[in-house]
Amino acid sequence: MVDPNPFLPVSNPGYTPLPGEANPIGSPVTRRRSICLCLAVVSGLLALDLIVVLIGYRGSDNVQVHGNESGSLAASSGQPEIVRPVSRGPVAGVSEKANGHFADVGRLRSFPWNNSMLSWQRTAFHFQPEKNWMNDPNGPLFYKGWYHFFYQYNPNGAIWGDIVWGHAVSRDLIHWLHLPLAMVPDQWYDFNGVWTGSATILPDGKIVMLYTGATNESVQVQNLAYPADPSDPLLIKWIKYSGNPVLVPPPGIHHKDFRDPTTAWLTSEGKWRIIIGSKINRTGIALVYDTKDFKTYELLDGLFHGVPGTGMWECVDFYPVSKAEDCGLDTSINGPEVKHVVKASLDDDRHDYYAIGTYHDKNSTWVPDNPEIDVGIGIRYDYGVFYASKTFYDQDKSRRILWGWIGESDSEFADVKKGWASIQSIPRTILFDNKTGTHLLQWPVQEVESLRLRSNEFDKVQVKAGSVMKLDVGSATQLDIEAEFEVDKEALDKAPESNVTFSCSSSGGSVKRGALGPFGVSVLADEALSEQTPVYFYIVKGNGGKLTTHFCTDQSRSSEATDVNKPIYGSYVPVLEGEKLSLRILVDHSIVESFAQGGRTCIASRVYPTKAIYGAARLFLFNNATDASVTASLKIWQMNSAFIRPYPSENK
Ligand code: DQQ
Secondary structure: OOOOOOOOOOOOOOOOOOOOOOOOOOOHHHHHHHHHHHHHHHHHHOOHHHHHHHHHHHHOOOOOOOOOOOOEOOOOOOOOOEOOOOOOHHHHOOOOOOOHHHOOOOOOEOOOOEHHHHHHOOOOOOOOOOOEEEEEEEEEEEEOOEEEEEEEEEOOOOOOOOOEEEEEEEOOOOOEEEEEEEEOOOOHHHOOOEEEEEEEEOOOOOEEEEEEEEOOOOOEEEEEEEEOOOOOOOOOOEEEOOOOOOEOOOOOOOOOOOEOOOOOEEOOOOOEEEEEEEEEOOEEEEEEEEEOOOOOEEEOOOOOEEEOOOOOEEEEEEEEEEOOOOOEOOOOOOOOOEEEEEEEEEOOOOEEEEEEEEEEOOOOEEEEOOHHHOOOOOEEOOOOOOEEEEEEEEOOOOEEEEEEEEOOOOOHHHHHHHOEEOEEOOOEEEEEOOOOOOOEEEEEOHHHHHHEEEEEEEEEEEEOOOEEEEOOOOOOOEEEEEEEEEEOHHHHHHOOOOOOOOOOOOOOHHHOOEOOEOEEEEEEEOOOOOOOEEEEEEEEEOHHHOEEEEEEEEOOOOOOOOOOOOOEEEEEOOOOOOOOEEEEEEEEOOEEEEEEOOOOEEEEEEOOOOOOOHHHOEEEEEEOOOOOOEEEEEEEEEEOOOOEEEOOHHHO
């Protein structure tokens, strides 16, 4: 049943008309005119050849992969195609959505991908829509026995644009049923996109959804929506509040720098509080608002937080973590045993950075524990491809769960041919790492383990310096790998001290040998190791004998294709006295999601092998150190595929 009055009574929403807002209800005429205007501007901006390519993309947006006789997808002339990406996000007022690696237009020729190679890339147990483009996770929540997942979605193609809210439900965060689109741009205040937002569950169980709308004038405003029928556990229909927008950019904030409201939390005064990302010059900021009814808001003095030099903050997140217990906390919880996390997605580098600190309810601010590892200049959730993430509190299992958008590292051209782009990370449980006090622990939700099939165990395998050994596990494209490594104590003691700075991305990758690394597991490798993705540790002995451990993945040899991005990712991982080195890797076709030391450092890699696919994919253990031998113990499970399919229509 529709709830006609889901919130407290409200006065005038206090909406300030937007500049140039001639027709606030957005008649079809206005809409057509604004589309025309947009097209005119775009055509003026793009060179002729780019337009030709753009038309080519659009024309084949919904086209699935079709090969020619030989199975090749190369251009009909037989010549490989030239990769020409088109920048979209920044023009529309958000971060770049295309793969930046291909910004050097025309430099790269595309690999002749065939049907079977491209089909293999689709994942088996990560969340994906059936087709087309997806980006940020939106408004995740648990309601009446179902996990709800909404996401930024282009129903018309495999590139960013025409953004609506896709919707899927699950009983266990693993198997998903796709539902009808939850919200589409059908109002002037979200005409250019129903952008990212968050859910709040009120104490009486009602759901409030706040989201950013890109208006018919491309102004970023915040809107309110709620379920049409709260008794429907599937929450299929959504109503947009008649008084939208509920927030417009405040004075001093650019109209394209005001987006992505958080879940609200209760203040000590009983009001609801949210933050919204923005920037002032080059300082990334979180604006803070209080509301009693989600319809009218008070902009609080000062900033919730800001960090100079970090640029626009997208998709900010704020939540408590427990110092005392291994469980998640409702967003409104505060107290002496609680720390608070702030996360921002940096528009400039498209990475998600978090920091741990203290929340001050009274003056509505947050202060990092260590200003040197503040938001945007310190620790990242993930050192691979992982952006626009969002957490929610799962009140059913008392845990906080993190979702992150994992984009593609191949060319848009290939995405259009595949008919899809982007996946979501495996949902990760988030805990405060009591041992380091500086890090969070991210770990695949325990339900992932229900997909584990048969396993192979390798106990205390000696891997000598400079050796590689195949791990006979059969098929190696859907795996859950847990591994522990012990480094020969004598080698650790004898290793020379070095003052050379090591970095995963610029210190030569897995082929560069040091005394104490690299060693680890090479996934998605072919028999001859001509393609492989090593996931590894590298220990450096610094001045005074101090050992520092790095956790990396090396994509540089992951594919023989030239038109995919193949960087080396990684970062420092804290390893405490007495701890063994441990890792977990989820291999799911074109994604390799890796977690070191219980999830202190994580790396999501997208890889596109051309040979190490299907039955040809192998798994290797390697130790490329010059001095140290390591002892490895591994347990490797084959992983089943998840059921991710449309909700059966007779049940809707
Ligand atoms: N994606 C949305 C925006 C958000 C951006 C648009 C982050 O709301 O800032 O699709 O990827």
